[in-house]
Amino acid sequence: MKAWRQPGFWLPVLFILVWGLYVLIVRQDSTREQAFTLLMFVGLASSLNILLGYTGYVSFGHIVFFGLGGYSGFYFLSAHNLPLMLSAILGGVVSAVLAGLIGLAVLRLRGAYFALATIGVNEAARAFVSNFEPFGGATGLFVNYSVYEGFGGPGPALWRTFIYLWITVLIIVVVSYAIKNSRFGLGLLAIREDEDAAMVMGVQAPRAKTVAFMFSAFFPGLIGTLYFFKNGNVEPGDAFSLHMSIEMLVMVMLGGMGTVFGPVIGAVAYQGLRGFLLTNPLFKNLHLAIAGVFLLLIVLFVPAGAIGWLRERSLKLRKVLE
Amino acid sequence: MILEVRGVSKRFGGLQALSDVSFTLTEGRILGLIGPNGAGKTTLFNVINGVYKPEVGQVIFRGEDITGKPPYEVAQRGLARTYQVVRPLQELTVRENVMVGACFGREKHHKGPAAGIADEVLALVGLAKKADQLAGSLNVAEKKRLEMARALAARPYLLLLDEVLAGLNPSEISAMIDTVRQIRDQGITIFMIEHVMQALMTLSDEVIVLDYGELIAAGTPTEVVENPKVIEAYLGDPKIAQRLLAQEPPEPQ
Numbered sequence: 216m217k218a219w220r221q222p223g224f225w226l227p228v229l230f231i232l233v234w235g236l237y238v239l240i241v242r243q244d245s246t247r248e249q250a251f252t253l254l255m256f257v258g259l260a261s262s263l264n265i266l267l268g269y270t271g272y273v274s275f276g277h278i279v280f281f282g283l284g285g286y287s288g289f290y291f292l293s294a295h296n297l298p299l300m301l302s303a304i305l306g307g308v309v310s311a312v313l314a315g316l317i318g319l320a321v322l323r324l325r326g327a328y329f330a331l332a333t334i335g336v337n338e339a340a341r342a343f344v345s346n347f348e349p350f351g352g353a354t355g356l357f358v359n360y361s362v363y364e365g366f367g368g369p370g371p372a373l374w375r376t377f378i379y380l381w382i383t384v385l386i387i388v389v390v391s392y393a394i395k396n397s398r399f400g401l402g403l404l405a406i407r408e409d410e411d412a413a414m415v416m417g418v419q420a421p422r423a424k425t426v427a428f429m430f431s432a433f434f435p436g437l438i439g440t441l442y443f444f445k446n447g448n449v450e451p452g453d454a455f456s457l458h459m460s461i462e463m464l465v466m467v468m469l470g471g472m473g474t475v476f477g478p479v480i481g482a483v484a485y486q487g488l489r490g491f492l493l494t495n496p497l498f499k500n501l502h503l504a505i506a507g508v509f510l511l512l513i514v515l516f517v518p519a520g521a522i523g524w525l526r527e528r529s530l531k532l533r534k535v536l537e
Numbered sequence: 538m539i540l541e542v543r544g545v546s547k548r549f550g551g552l553q554a555l556s557d558v559s560f561t562l563t564e565g566r567i568l569g570l571i572g573p574n575g576a577g578k579t580t581l582f583n584v585i586n587g588v589y590k591p592e593v594g595q596v597i598f599r600g601e602d603i604t605g606k607p608p609y610e611v612a613q614r615g616l617a618r619t620y621q622v623v624r625p626l627q628e629l630t631v632r633e634n635v636m637v638g639a640c641f642g643r644e645k646h647h648k649g650p651a652a653g654i655a656d657e658v659l660a661l662v663g664l665a666k667k668a669d670q671l672a673g674s675l676n677v678a679e680k681k682r683l684e685m686a687r688a689l690a691a692r693p694y695l696l697l698l699d700e701v702l703a704g705l706n707p708s709e710i711s712a713m714i715d716t717v718r719q720i721r722d723q724g725i726t727i728f729m730i731e732h733v734m735q736a737l738m739t740l741s742d743e744v745i746v747l748d749y750g751e752l753i754a755a756g757t758p759t760e761v762v763e764n765p766k767v768i769e770a771y772l773g774d775p776k777i778a779q780r781l782l783a784q785e786p787p788e789p790q
Contacts, residue, residue: 397648398647398648401633401636401637401640402637402640402641404626404628404629404633405626405629405637405641407628408625408626408627408628409624409626411588411608411624412620412624412626413626413637413641414607414608414609414612415588415608415609415612415618415620416609416617416637416638416642416687416688416691417612417613417642417643417645417691418609418641420609473628
């Protein structure tokens with residue numbers, strides 16, 4: 216199986232490649248800002264999918280990795296003047312290590328218990344950071360203006376951040392594809408389908424789950440750093456917002472759990488819907504409620520999500536969509 | 538000696554599921570395990586392959602104490618099993634199901650070679666044509682064969698079969714019996730739980746009998762069925778034993 220010959224690989228990669236190039240060619244701040252948010256959610260949803268879609272574990276509090284990783288990266292950047300991408304990668308590492316530790320303790324739980332535990336972790340992290348002085352406590356951290364000098368001013372810095380994010384999301388999609396088609400990924404899918412049977416077949420479930428959890432935590436930490444740098448500040452409310460966590464779940468389920476392309480499409484579609492709802496005077500206060508109804512409808516009627524649904528329709532589509 | 542079970546006991550709350558069970562299994566043979574419902578047969582399998590840890594006793598597999606090792610470690614050492622209630626990985630294809638066995642079993646193949654092994658094993662169990670279907674779409678008989686294929690793809694030294702014949706019709710049963718023989722002829726040792734007595738009697742080299750968690754008899758199939766303890770405790774009614782010897786199917790339960 217040569218990945219570069221598979222349409223299932225090319226479709227999502229090309230989609231993101233072309234999208235980013237388009238933004239770079241158009242070169243408008245508003246287009247970039249919109250694409251930044253969208254790409255960020257594509258990255259977050261694809262990361263969550265490694266745990267939710269491949270391994271079958273529902274993490275309600277997944278935003279904790281975005282928040283804590285973002286906080287850590289931001290801290291390295293603003294307090295220690297490390298380069299942006301290095302800080303972001305370190306933020307990702309912090310998230311992955313945290314996931315590894317949580318995984319050892321919490322991944323023994325299954326189903327609803329695991330989902331509940333992840334919410335607890337997120338709330339605990341929020342409370343911790345709100346009282347942690349190096350992270351600025353409840354007011355958070357702000358970008359030291361001198362940081363922009365290295366980029367030649369705030370404007371170029373934002374463009375550079377966008378390019379970093381774009382490349383990160385491309386890597387996430389490639390990693391997501393690689394995991395799904397690897398031996399490791401087969402073990403994860405086996406765990407998703409029947410964890411006990413998988414273990415009896417030799418899948419080292421505790422380790423595999425923890426590694427999957429770490430992968431799905433690393434990228435949100437990286438993205439978080441880029442996002443908070445773009446914003447210029449980070450505070451506990453933005454970093455650990457539970458509703459963003461739930462929106463990530465909706466995106467993955469909307470596009471198709473366990474597919475590579477699904478979370479990409481799901482994130483774009485959900486953000487489109489959200490944008491419409493927020494600007495529509497009738498719905499603007501209800502967008503979360505509508506997201507909830509949406510989740511309910513997906514679970515009830517299209518549990519496989521858009522891509523999963525298409526894959527079920529025909530064998531041809533199965534070969535094209537991964 | 539490929540498997541040695543020494544004085545194994547397992548308790549669930551107030552229920553003594555296994556008490557002081559000991560036996561050995563020689564390489565290349567088929568050992569049958571019988572006993573009434575609730576006698577502890579599947580529990581014994583679960584203790585052997587590491588799903589349960591026994592309170593007392595040891596499980597020695599190929600000279601190594603594997604007592605209390607997690608199931609994946611036991612599997613990687615070359616001990617595979619099937620489930621009585623089939624557990625296919627529903628949303629994966631039949632081939633992928635079998636590849637899990639090849640990838641994570643004793644030989645730990647990469648995906649490429651694993652696919653080759655999967656196709657080979659699927660041909661052996663007669664599922665080659667269904668390789669690209671989702672496992673959830675198979676019927677019961679096919680799912681049983683899939684269980685077997687998955688276990689075989691791990692290239693085990695020892696295969697535990699938990700009622701692979703249950704729920705099959707007579708022609709499916711005789712096909713499955715042929716498959717079991719072919720597996721044995723490949724040099725794989727087999728330990729099987731079976732309620733279809735006639736099949737067990739023809740397949741097994743030896744039979745052991747569990748009743749209320751205790752091993753009450755061991756020997757050749759004929760010896761076991763003639764054993765008064767077995768007739769009394771397991772079969773309850775001596776007439777059933779006579780019918781079994783006459784090779785009639787057992788009464789439906």
